[in-house]
Amino acid sequence: MKTSRRHFLLLSAGVGSSLALSRAAFAGTVPNALSESDPQAQAVGYTEDASKVDKARFPNFAAGQSCANCSLFQGKAADAYGGCTLFGTKQVASRGWCSAYSNM
Structure with missing residues (x-):
């Protein structure tokens, strides 16, 4: 399957936001x-x-x-x-x- 640039960017944004949320959870922020x-x-x-x-x-x-x-x-x-x-x-x-x- 060939991945388009648009698809790659959308996937990257989703992964990046997931990492940011998990980092906040591990940092103990309430x-x-x-x-x-x-x-x-x-x-x-x-x-x-x-x-x-x-x-x-x-x-x-x-x-x-x-x-x-x-x-x-x-x-x-x-x-x-x-x-x-x-x-x-x-x-x-x-x-x-x-x-x-x-x-x-």
């Missing part, structure tokens, strides 16, 4: 993950790692608090990322924290 630089995240002092919370700025923070054990977290405690009622469709890190933390 689609729709909340960024610490997001204005909504900054408003509540969100950090992806609760061990890095500025305790002077957030004196209500207590050791052991994280998104995983917050009542607003919509994932399972074992999930690396999950939904949060504060941030709509964005995913927060289970090891993260913000000033809206609640264990009620």
